[in-house]
Amino acid sequence: MSRATSYRFTIGVLPWLTIALLSLPVVSGVLGAMAPAFGYLPVLGGDSLTLAPWRQLLEVPGLADMARLSFVTGLASAALSLGLVVLFLGSFLHTALYRRIQRWLSPLLAVPHAAAAIGLAFLLTPSGWVARGLSPWATGWQYPPDFAFPGDPWGLSLILGLVIKEVPFLLLMSLAALVQCQAHERLKVARSLGYRPLTAFLKVVMPGLYPLLRLPIYAVIAFATSTVDVAMILGPSTPSTLAVSVVGWLNDPSLSMRFMASAGAMLQMLLTLAALLTWWLLERLVALVSQSWWRDGRRQCGERWLGGMALTAMRLVLGLMVAGLAGLALWSVAGYWPFPHFLPWPPTAHNWQAAADDLVAPVWQSLSVAFAATLLSVVLVLGSLEAETLKQRPLRPWAQVVLYLPLLVPPVAFLFGLVMMQAQFGIRPGMAAVIAGHAVFVLPYVFLSLAESYRRLDPRWSQQARSLGAGPWRVFLRVRLPLLLAPILTAAAVGFAVSIGQYLPTVLMGAGRVATVTTEAVSLASGGDRRLTAIFALAQLLLPALGFLLAMLVPRYLFRRRQGLLPRAD
């Protein structure tokens, strides 16, 4: 096989492997969960189809409350996050504040959901930092008050926890979309016609921006209605959300519960679908109502009030995130820290020394899984993007849906099915299964992070190299890859962070044999030792930070004498 043929073959195969990795686990996982939901799982003695698991599920006390909680918290957090992002962009796009926040987006995104949730829980708990900061001077509390927050029955703390992670995600997704929909040019026209910035944004940018954000928003809704780790930390427990209950039923020592758990996983999928359908109907309604508003000639709509509200809410969201993480750092060095003291004094390194031995194995396993899943994803994504360049054809709409598939289908539904299939086919759970499970979630993020840079690379570099006699492999390896090294490493760092933050794939695909810092942090969070929990949550935070640091430093070192290849300061 000539080099050119091997290049074409490899580049031809990798996109299909990517599609297979994204779609097969999801589709087969859903099918795998569906059969036991109707009583069919021969390995556990289920040989015939029956509705018994559904009947058993419907008799679970509080099932309607679980479903309502998942539905409401999922939709409310998505609506609040989108509302905040839109108002903020509308009021502050192209301002110095926007540029400052833009710089912090990647580090904020790298914070794993569980770490952010644990930080928020430490902040808002009755003996948390907020209560300490206000006591006793404002509240009169000498002892922690007796209220259930986080873990309130309405799911408010869960909504808040989801919002602080979804806002940076939607902002980041907006960055590329704003360029694509010519936001800058549209705003210029509208403002030169006399429209205030926010009104101009809502009337002429949003109609172009929203279609590009639709899939990320659907992913947010799917995640929020089915999250397990964040709901375990911040959600109520009597009853918990549906996804948390399903995982509980799956881990029940009685194997017969797995049939009901399958039905629960199917119900979770239907619930997420219902949430998506509700959102879609709301979209249609808003579009219909907006038609006349777009053209009514009104040039302002409470700009100052809405802008002020967006600024306050954005400060609150980012402030809660940062304060939560600072709280984690304090708890990790806290000795005796009685309420209402604001700071633990004196700080101690004892907690870290005591936890050092417990940290080694989870850190090592986290690093191994994340490294392997990221490497696999980067190779597949590079192959797919190179194929796109070769064919000079952008991603087709169906391929885009496949890309988002693992983010749109509730993980608890399809991962659960994969576990059932593992059991059916006698595949041993362990490291390889966990790596594959992580890669399903890492790959879409690596693709989304890298695609824009890859597509924007000037094709004339390759044409120049080809005209100088370089073959396709040489052009790819010696020209395109070095030119794209910085964005590739950034995308890899994003993928690495996503992998470090995965809870459910590790728990389900590893069947307890793989313990990462995230699984340890989440299980510790429901216990009582805040110091140890804080240490694991910080470890969860530091590993992605290390990835981003390497992604930043490696190109700077390698290209220290190549100014044109260094990332620009802005």
Next chain:
Amino acid sequence: MASLILDDIVIEQDQRPLLSLDTTVAPGDVVTVMGPSGVGKSTLLAFIAGFLSPAFTPRGRILLGETRLDTLPAEQRHVGLLFQDPLLFPHLDVEGNLAFGMVREGSRRQRRERIHEALTSVGLEAFAKRDPATLSGGQKARVALLRVLLSQPRAILLDEPFSKLDAERRDEIRHWVFERVRHYRLPTLMVTHDEADARAAGGRIITLGDTP
């Protein structure tokens, strides 16, 4: 209508002067600004319209009659802007684009009638409900200018507005645009590379980058 006065304008980039200009554009006059690429022609328009990037440091005053513009946000300057790309909003039909630009005066019916009259005046009355993407380049240019005129601007800035039109239509559209801005006695500043644009405008020509 009032004159557009550029009073001792200097725009710096990285603490180095990019351009300097001191001129007045009288109502109905079309002043053309020419010069090689990178000399700051579009930057000048961005400054006047209120969209100057923070990378530039401007000095001097922009006045529209007695009103000082450079201290006002873009939407309060009443300066209409036409780009080489007509930038008709794709989520609105032709009528919707014009309604978006039109000043909110009178009843909805009266506003609709004004739009109809405007479209009739340029022979596009049959295109009110059309998707802007289906219009020809010349039709788009007309709708874009109508949209600006319906917003009742006090001055017009043209940023290479004819460069994307095919040669056959360019003369016709150029003539139509200049005739309109003169009809409404709007002070107009046009940036272009094309000497034919400048000749057709018939007004003064300022060449940037002539002096060090």
